[in-house]
Amino acid sequence: MSKRRILAGGIAQESHSFNPVLTNRVRFNIQSGLDAIASARGTNSLLGGILDAAGQADVEVLVPTLFRAQSGGPVEDAVFTEMRDIMCNAAKRGDFDAIVLPLHGGMLTPTLEDPEGELMASLRAIVGPDLPITVAFDLHAHVTCRILETCDLLVGYLTNPHGDQGNTGRRACQAAFDILDRRLRPVLSAVHVPMLTLGHDRTDEEPLMGLHARARAAVASGLAYDVSIFNAQQFLDVHGLGNWVLAYGNGKDAGRDSLALELAQSLWDQRCALIGTYPSLDECLDRAERGTERPLILGDQGDRVAGGGPGDSTYVLGALLARPGLPASVVPLTDPVSVAACHAAGKGAQVTLDVGGRFSTVAPPITVSGKVLGLGTEAHVTYDGPADAGYKSKIGAFAVLEIGKVHVLLTDQPYSYLDPDYFRAMGVNPAEMRVIITRSGYHFTLNFAAMGECITVDTPGMTSYRVDELPFTVARPFFPLDEPNFVPVLVDHPSRRD
Template sequence: MSYKTILSGSLYQESHSFNPIPTGRDQFQIAFGQEALDAYRGTRSVLGGVIDTAEAAGFSVIVPASFRAFPSGIVDDAVYAEFKAAMLDAARHGGFDAIVLALHGAMVTTAHDDPEGDLIRSLRDIVGPTVPITAGLDLHAHVTPYTLAACDFLTGYKTNPHADMAETGERAMRGALAMLAGRFEPVCVSVHFPMLTLGQDRTDEEPLMGLHARVRALVETSGLFDISIFNVQQFLDVAHMGQTVIAYGNGQAEPAWDAAHEIADALWAARDELVGVLPDIHTCLTRAAEPGRTRPVVIGDQGDRVAAGGPGDSTFVLNTLLADFPALRAALPIRDAASVRRCRDAEIGDMVELSIGGRYSTETPPVSAACRLLARGSNVDVVIKGPAMGGVSVATGPYAVVQLGQVRIALTELPLTYLDPRFYEALGIPVAEQQVVVARSGYHFTLNYADSGDCMTCDTVGMTAYRPAEQPFTVARPFYPVDKIAYQPVTAVRRRRLPGG
């Protein structure tokens, strides 16, 4: 029976195993049913791509739940359990032709190292072997054989910075539609090996730019449905962490086998080229101070990237500005719930004694000073300009904006990436009037600030700096480049036959 209906849902959070701040329900933006459907339709998100593609094909979409949080520490498993219950309840009710999921793929909870795999497996147990299940994931996903065994088609972003989130949702949806039409019999070949990419992993720069060009050529010439390269999140201390290449043939394993190994071998061969070198903070701030400059320098704080799971409370850039570049007009964010609460009782224009940041990011001390309160509020809903996450609405939660010297500090209770200029504009901080603007992001901000300033990712200190030998890994090792191990890829094949095939 055809229902012309798709069951979908979005679970999106990237976990950092060494961030001590747990991610609770209060950090998630949660929507159910029609609210979730309306919130993501037409957005540059994976769920938006799923919805738009399904509706364009004449299908309706059921979205029982959408749970989204910025990257942070390990997630309270009760949050995942709530999302899972909503999805499984909808699956039991039936009335749909396929399941198409929008996931991140690098979430860890207090009870699950692979909740996405657990979710897909649980859905498969309910719907049986014939209902197509597909998913679109971040290219930093931790993809396991457990996930692949229950999922018919899994596809990842092809870009970093991520400019193709919606297109990834579209591919996941197209895979399901092709299966329903009898045009796609997925044969999945995955190749996995323990290695990290460290800093030279933009897909618009070599060596990944060339690898993705090879992927596109293979898909075009070999009859393959899709190939994805998953450069795993670099701060997951979980078993079997590493690079995964997935190729999907259509009824045939050999082309997928050859392509997956060709790309995996090339990725391993480029392993040392994937360790990058970034400019230091003085280089970035000196550029911002150049005479005659008319655009701000937008600095990606590599060491405390909320976009990679950092706590967002580092004072490294703030301390450097105050000590060495006090004349620069700057805007930067710091997560500091105590300072936000302290500002609640003050009037706009008051001087407020604060001890700012440095609670979790202890590489540099808190900044203690009297700051002038410029703004405060309980929440602002920021609609991201994009292209990364364009159209998605993000709630800031309680906030305060204070002035210290020439620096405007955006204080929030929640960790926020500031990967888009609208975060600052929504809090009353004009980006164009600054000489320095700081984003808690290493890549995606470069897309969204491209027309606002000159973007530089800076080698700062903190939990998300690319120094894995200094991180307390206990489960994930050994992996390259910390451990000088040989290339021993693990290959898995998963075939889905159509009913009657």
């Protein structure tokens, strides 16, 4: 019997409808074939998990291409088309037994609300109705009926902050094997909940912790094969925005239907508790001035590149510069014009620049004067983990500007700084700083926990959870902007293997 093969790859990016800066090809880490496999093997990533599961089953993995970028504005159509054509051309060769896609969900292009669904539908049209297609998503994905109708099984992360990327890839891969071996005939119980979770949605805290415990118990008891609870990305102005509960099992089962309905009703009942509050930036900086036992790692909630923001808000930088009594601090800022000016001036030069605020209009540009400490055209990052441990990324052109005790990391592209190695890659040791700013809300907390006290701060901007300040039109109605008359119902769609 010939060795089994699976096709894996695709595109992973989370888009923000209200970020006017399109995500271009330069923003993507693009790998294929043996390079993609070597880079992902042994990492806590979706593809890493797929490779682990395939290796244990002695199954070969083919990766025509994998495009991966940090969050940002919608992806240029040409980038999506390039990736889709590569994947579809590989699918036309037909030299594989299943497709397992390590995606993200929640991506947009200027012309597509559901590019993941478009990719999956294109692949399904090529391979026909019988070949298994399973998919792994971030739990903040935008789930659509088209996605559910096209794939055999969709799994999402079970942790937030995300620490189970590898295990999610393994779940998706194992499901494909179970379908091939006729151990699984997946039938889905799905419920859509027209609400957003806004900040109080860690899975290691209530109320989500209890919901995930019930889902795990259902899988452990055999009531369900897999259960995912999707808490949608909050900045997508798309049709059908909201949370989803997906419970898969073998064949129809009234008990699993009841489970999905119960979990969805519990989400809705606790919708107010899922809206979080945060300390102010001033509170945290007051503490830093007084002195803290451990460094403070602060997530700039209003301009989170991890949430799709542009990363050029000067709100935090202005607050740091206004407090000369603060200890050593570091703050990142996206500003390609200032990066170019620093490169033109040279290392060691004194420069005066208008930095940031080109897209984050709540915090306009700030005029600063400082010394150029470091320059580079490219730097390489390897995640410490545990989230995405071992994942390799790179930074484009950058400059390090010293303004008193404030170090400003200027980059020509936005980055979320989810891992300490972003700072080290640009020559700044975060362990020597007492205040460290990340462009993330809480995903940074896993990888920075060993270094200091991690705090999300309430700052203004397009990624703040003040969703009433954003011009939603298509996505409404949803809670908390509206109070839909919600009663959980099973979504009626054709089950792929019913």
